[in-house]
Amino acid sequence: MNGLYASVWAETLKIRKSKMFILTLIAFSGIAITMGLMVFVSRYPELVGNSAMVGAKASMFKDDWTSYFGLLIMMILTLGTIGFGTITGWVFGREYSDRVVGDLLALPVHRFTIVLSKFIAIIVWCFLLSVILFLFGVATGLAVNIAHWSVDSAYHYFIIFMVTSIFTMLLSTPTALVASYARGYIAPIAFTIGTLIVTQILFVGIPNTTQYFPWAIPSLYSGVSGAGGGTPDMISYIILFSTILLGFIGTVAWWRFADQK
Amino acid sequence: MNKRINEEIIRTENLSKNYGRIKAVDGISLNVNKGEIYGFLGLNGAGKTTTIRMLLGMIRPSSGASYLMGEKVHSGSHNLWNNVGYLVEIPYSYPELSVRENLEITRRLRFIHDANAVDTVMEQLKISHYQDRAAKNLSMGNAQRLGLAKALIHNPKILILDEPSNGLDPAGIVEIRELLMDLAHNQGVTIFISSHILGEISKIATRIGIIHEGKLIQEMDSKELHQYRNRSLLVDLKNKKDALELLEKRGFNPTLTEDGLIEMTLEKALFHPEDVNFNLVQAGLSPSMLKVEEEELESYFLRIIGKGAF
Numbered sequence: 001m002n003g004l005y006a007s008v009w010a011e012t013l014k015i016r017k018s019k020m021f022i023l024t025l026i027a028f029s030g031i032a033i034t035m036g037l038m039v040f041v042s043r044y045p046e047l048v049g050n051s052a053m054v055g056a057k058a059s060m061f062k063d064d065w066t067s068y069f070g071l072l073i074m075m076i077l078t079l080g081t082i083g084f085g086t087i088t089g090w091v092f093g094r095e096y097s098d099r100v101v102g103d104l105l106a107l108p109v110h111r112f113t114i115v116l117s118k119f120i121a122i123i124v125w126c127f128l129l130s131v132i133l134f135l136f137g138v139a140t141g142l143a144v145n146i147a148h149w150s151v152d153s154a155y156h157y158f159i160i161f162m163v164t165s166i167f168t169m170l171l172s173t174p175t176a177l178v179a180s181y182a183r184g185y186i187a188p189i190a191f192t193i194g195t196l197i198v199t200q201i202l203f204v205g206i207p208n209t210t211q212y213f214p215w216a217i218p219s220l221y222s223g224v225s226g227a228g229g230g231t232p233d234m235i236s237y238i239i240l241f242s243t244i245l246l247g248f249i250g251t252v253a254w255w256r257f258a259d260q261k
Numbered sequence: 262m263n264k265r266i267n268e269e270i271i272r273t274e275n276l277s278k279n280y281g282r283i284k285a286v287d288g289i290s291l292n293v294n295k296g297e298i299y300g301f302l303g304l305n306g307a308g309k310t311t312t313i314r315m316l317l318g319m320i321r322p323s324s325g326a327s328y329l330m331g332e333k334v335h336s337g338s339h340n341l342w343n344n345v346g347y348l349v350e351i352p353y354s355y356p357e358l359s360v361r362e363n364l365e366i367t368r369r370l371r372f373i374h375d376a377n378a379v380d381t382v383m384e385q386l387k388i389s390h391y392q393d394r395a396a397k398n399l400s401m402g403n404a405q406r407l408g409l410a411k412a413l414i415h416n417p418k419i420l421i422l423d424e425p426s427n428g429l430d431p432a433g434i435v436e437i438r439e440l441l442m443d444l445a446h447n448q449g450v451t452i453f454i455s456s457h458i459l460g461e462i463s464k465i466a467t468r469i470g471i472i473h474e475g476k477l478i479q480e481m482d483s484k485e486l487h488q489y490r491n492r493s494l495l496v497d498l499k500n501k502k503d504a505l506e507l508l509e510k511r512g513f514n515p516t517l518t519e520d521g522l523i524e525m526t527l528e529k530a531l532f533h534p535e536d537v538n539f540n541l542v543q544a545g546l547s548p549s550m551l552k553v554e555e556e557e558l559e560s561y562f563l564r565i566i567g568k569g570a571f
Contacts, residue, residue: 006369013366017357099353103411106317106342107370256336260319 003109007117011091015121020090024083028129029136031079035071036140039063043144063147069157072137073164073222076130078196080168081215084126085192086185088172091118092251093185101260111255119176119248123169130165134158160222167218167240171195173247180254211236214243268294270419270451271316275325277475278311285311287475288325293453293468298445300466300483301455304566308475309455310350313423316453317347329419343371346417348425352408356397360388360407363396367411378414385440386410401428409437413444420444420452426461438465459558473566490556491564494530494537496523497550504546511540522550 015021039061041047061071095101104114138154179188195215202210203219210216211230217240220232232240271293278286286308293299303309314320316327318334318341327334332341354363364379383389386406391399396407405428412420420441426434442465444450456462462469463483471479481489495518498504504523508515513530515523530537534551541548556564 003370003372006372009369010366013362014355014358017355017362019357098356099351100355102319102349103354103367104370105319105336106345106347108339108343108372109370110339111336257321259321261314 003113004117004120007109007113008120011117011121012124015091015125018090020087021125024087024125024129025132028079028083028133031075032072032133032136033140035061035068035075035137036144036146039068039141039146040144065141065146065148065150065153066157068137068141068146069153069161070224072134073157073161073224075137076133076161076165076168077219077222077224079133080126080130080165081171081196082192083129084122084169084172085175085195086189087125088122088175089179089185089188089192091122092176092179093183093188096180096183097185105260112252115176115252115255119173122172122176126165126169126172130162130169134161164218164222167221170244171215171218171240171247173244173251175247177247177250177254180251180258212239214240270295270297270330271299271328271453273312273316273325273327276312276315276322276327277324278308278315278320279323284475286315286322289472289475289477290325291470291477291480293451295451296445296449297468298441298452298454298466300462300469301453301472302457302459302462302469302562303455303472304457307457307472309457309472310423312472313347313349313421313453313455316421317345317349319349343415344418345421346412346415346419347421347423348408348412349421349423351427352405352411354396354404354407354411357395359393359395360399360403361392363407364410364414367414371415373415382410382414385413387436402430402433405429406433418450420450420454422452422454424456425454426456426458434461441465459562463558471562471565479565486558487555489565490558490561491526492531492553492555494525494534494553495550496525496537496541496548497521498523498541498546498548500546503544504541507540507544507546508537513537 042061043063061067095104105111107114142149175188175192178191179185182188199210199213199216199219202213202216208230210220211232212235217232217236220230220236269292271291273289273291276286276289277284289308289312291299301309301312311320315322316329316334318336318338321336329341329345332338334341355366358366360383361379364382368376368378380389383392386409388403388406388410391403396404399407405425409422409425412422422441425437425441429437438461441452441454445452445467454462454466459469463486466483468480468482469486470477496504496515501517501521501523505515505517508523508525513525514527515525518524525531525537531553534553538548538551
């Protein structure tokens, strides 16, 4: 039984037994189903009767698979960023807020392994949520019979969706550092929302800088950010992966060297 | 000489930790030999937990070092922890996981291949009955037992325990005390145990160190403890005025306590209370009570801390 296996086992047990796990499964599947139903409502606005708000929202959803896939990608960029950030903040921050971190610091398992196993658990959890969002979205879309379905198109957008999702989940490494530094999960959630707000401000105010802001790059890659956003280049990807790497190294270094009071 | 070195299990050398200008721990040097129970006594905030965290590599010392079984402690010395069980402050566990699941995590992270280790330690700490209960629903005493179970599951050679009696009822305190004494005396486990209650520590420790404001102000064998405590001879009788005059004349230097008892602290009175009795009876002042009283442990502790040195 090696340290990584034991540590990943422990992390998955903690996740499986948490309310957070069930809540995220419900949230991601529920939102995916809602997306499909909104397209259905946009086709039959009389279904919502006098509800102007639902009617107005539904009008934003086009009865077309290309638009619908775009919506799903938009969801993974927003809901994914918030969801993955919250998950990361919880996995690292709960050790401090539940005051159990001491149990992980003087073990035969190296602290690097503890941190690595947490990231592995986060990636698996986030990957599962991404697949659920896509599959439930597609299933609901098929159920409400959205126009112009094609397997080739579905595969094409699935790849973009998953790569966008992977970029988004990997960008959680700085969030882990914030959670560890702040010793809780409020600060990482605030940090995640902050990155989302800054990304939006950059897209609206100075779109030509978005290529160099790590949290905007998944959106640029996916192509759903619109014409003003530009396309990510080599430097963009270097910035993206440097941010991910620095977040990871920073978190490992924090667990390894910082005083754990 | 070599034998002595080999027996030295815990050692700190001028161990210090500063937080800005505050000296949380100030130059502590101590050693604990194999099979000893070292009671580390101090008030809240005296530096006990900071010292323990440095012993466990959780906090980096500002200066000095600590050694366990001869190996220098640092945050990367993970192999060392195979031999160490610990409990720091209030033992929290993952609240939504059951007692068994919490222990199972510890078992796996400590590479214990024996799957029965969890059952064994639950039996040892008498928490088998609660094995399926979520940790968040445990009483404080049982949460403490779970913390101790996590510290003991791998049969460590060294136990570092921070206030292990917290939350335990009187029966639980006795039970844990007996368990720790058995581990030290019969299995050679070296135990470093902190507390702010001298009365509790004196019942278990073979050696006691008192820490105050970050400094180790006194170290002694627990057998020596009574030598350091103030003692007095207390006498009660009807005619105290005459008795005081008589004893003053005989050179016993008596005083009257707030409780209206005659008190003498000179050695001639403490070691020969029969002489005091003889003098009083001869003068027709028969005492109704005569006893040598040792200073309460807590008042001794507070006196030591108040003086700052012995």
